[in-house]
Amino acid sequence: MNRTWKVACTAVALAVSASLHAAVLPEHQSNSAWFTDAQAKLSTKLQTNNQFKAKNVILFVGDGMGISTLTSARIHKGQLAGNPGEEGYLSFESFPHTALVKTYNVDAQTPDSAGTMTAMMSGLKTDVGVIGVDEDIERGNCSTVAGNEVITALELAEIKGLSTGIISTARITHATPAATYAKSADRNWEDISDMPEAAVTAGCSDIADQLVNFETYLEARYTGVDVDGIDVAMGGGRRHFLPKDAAFNSPDAVSDVEGDRTDERDLTAEWQTMYENGVYVYDQAGFDAIDTESVERVFGLFNESHMQYEADRGNDIAGEPSIAEMTETAINILDNNENGFFLMVESGRIDHAHHAGNAAGALTDTLAFEEAVMAAVENTDPSETLILVTADHGHVFTIAGYPKRGNPILGKVVNVGSDDAATAADGTPYTTLGYTNGLGFRNLGDETDSDATYALENAAGRVDITNIDTTTPGYHQEALIPLSSETHSGEDIALHAKGPGSQLAQGVIEQNVVFHLINQALGLVNE
Template identity: 50%
Template sequence: MKSNQVILAGSILLTLAGTCSANNNINTPQKNDAWYKEAQRQIAKAKANKPIDKQAKNVILFVGDGMSIGTITASRIFEGQRQGMSGEEYRLNMETLPHLALSKTYNTDAQTPDSAGTASAMVSGVKTKQGIISIDDNVQRGFCNTGKGHEVKTAWEMAAEKGMSAGVVSTARITHATPATTYAHSADRNWENDASMPNIAKNQGCTDIAQQLVQFNKGKGLQVVFGGGRREFIPNTTTDPEGKKGKRKDGRNLIQEWKQRYPDGQYVYDKTGFDKLSKNTTRAFGLFESSHMKYEADRDKNNEPSIAEMTSKAIDILSKNHNGYILMVEGGRIDHAHHATNAYRAFTETIAFDEAIKTALDKTNPQETLIIVTADHAHTMIMNGYSDRGNPILGLSKKNGQFNKDEFGKRYTTIGYGNGIAAVNGPRNNPTQKEVLDPDYHQQALIKFSSETHSGEDVAIFAKGPEAFLFQGAVEQNYIFHVINEALHLTN
């Protein structure tokens, strides 16, 4: 380089240095703005958050069944408005977890997935087909013999083999697809009891899901089971304490068999029995409904525990094991409310689920417990139009205080569905505000189905605790198992 070029380069560097120095004194008139200051606080908080890179003692996997990202957004607004805010600024407990990723939810044979294949991926580390419970992709749904030899070992089975405690909590039937993946292997998610299975499957040696729950871990069992689904465990000739008949045709009462198999355990079926579970309880089996548990909006607080209460009790029981524990908590009825295009119940279920997450955060040490919050799949729920900030999330869309209208002059809600029961063959209705704010209202939908469908969008993963920082970017859903494995060292 020639001498004059060196001088010129030096002048440029000095100029740049001077510019950088000057930039330190740039006037930022917005620095006293509340939004600006809050973002600065969040930056400081993020900088202080350090990855926890060590083995976990415990893992809790929260699965909001059908809890799409849109559901999280709308539920956030819904709860914020219930607390007297505009709503948009509110923050759910799950949203405070520092590590985040997106989960790709497709099944190996389906762009839009179901809960069996998606939950199997999360608990086993491999993706599989729709309708399959913890068997790999080399299986044909409904054909028992095709699943033989292709069963995958789940994190719950691995943990139990290591001497850890294992538990499952759900507001759905405990034999339903998502919770069943932790302890069962089935070529069809619908084989919840023996009567639902074809004879050929039984003759080929397949057993129903309820029976597999009782026999989990070579008969050593799950330490905690809380949920619905009592009917799957008792004969169709037997009436349960709430007057509902069972489904089984084999004459077996699996609840009685569980009691005999686990004399150290306590079986309960209502809130009274649940509340009496003592601090010395080391094994509990609670079936609080014949089928699914009641929606949170309809729950009799004197008769059924909430998902937060079940989570709290599960942690108390499981924590007694010095080897640690693994627990799934499913908010199963978020999904059911979406299928019914009933946004009110979908949101109240999500908030109840979020309270269970808060319970877990309060009762555990982030240095030893990995908490993961995610969903198995999304739904077709959307947020429409250009509503003013603070407009009731369940209400009609408004702008500048006036109802927004479509090209035909009709009002519409902020929340809608791509398909569902409320679609019409012809011109749609022109709803009133009173009508749409009713908790029993079914949001309007585009395509008519008796039950709204899932959708194929990615879902969120929130995480906190040991190895939670491994959730980065967009990942395949089976990656969740591998983070659990990294945290618990389940495999070599």
């Protein structure tokens, strides 16, 4: 048999085999909900359009939202709705395109938020702890900043004439939001009181100052550039914008002296003077009064430090908007610009709850983050808006044991075929969720502030939880290695994409590729 004939016969045999396979597929298999659901999802993806250019881009960053957090939150969401949980999806997990993202920094196997967000914003990786600069920087050395600054997607969007916005449930000067607009040799230089005298003398500016004077700094760096400044900035961190003087306290100040600044500057007043058409708000009432059709820009600082955890938001003195409310309001302001917009939305408190070893808090904030993504989907045109949902890194957060289907994700492990909690070799039960390191076990009951753990001594190691309800908001999972705070992890995280250009989110990518996806969609850099 010659080779051509052999190949032809093989092809016919394969076709016949495939036909026979399809013909004999059992009806109970082809009619299975699992089977038909998967088939329908694939068909939807095959119908995705091939448009690559977008008018708007929204980048969502769930800080610390690793794969295990997504899985746990997905199950938790389903169980809150009365379902087993495993079969469900977070809204953005149904986006048509997904990639895995490598998160390491230039000098670190396990990264921090400063280096990871700088990568996503600038298109190149850099070191741990530095913002808006490349790897040639020396952390903490002001003199190494000049000449090593990088331009960000937000800055390029400003230059192109797009509207821009930043939202975070952390301090707006914290690493992730700061990496959209600031250049700093140290992520901790949030206001002048955080800076060493040598850095101040050398002429480096604190991060809060760089936010308020963003327009001035950007125009000074690039000759001929004329921008109108960031249109929407909302988050926490008032203390970094106010003088260290009780006379400047906000009505919902927690500290006796709310402000930290030692240069006597009130940056909120400076911003208001600079932008007479702008609105500065600090509480829920001020936020609710924003007229998105007429206001040109908004500066919102809703807490002295980070905004409240979602579970604890009702306890805020003057009230705080949710991340979904901030997202919807920002979009309704930014889309008044016919040229389009770029918006970054960070859920910073997912990360903080994990650092505190409190899975309930992290999952609650993840579900609030999901609502923000849905607010964006519902308030934008899918044919002109690229939505990217990702994280900056993960945490040492695990889903372990062999719990049966539908077992409470925050509960103790109950094995398949049993109604009783499984026990470890030491004879005591254990939870499905846990942490490799951190402060360890807490049984704080209905406490919704994850940070309450820091007032207590380290309790890492095994504890007999036989008579403890592990599903309460204040339960903090056991941890193996005692540390003052749980740490980040080094594994890949997910990127989910929807809209024009989302087709390029595929495979395993370096984190700095996120910038290039944004650039491809908006055409920010002339090539």
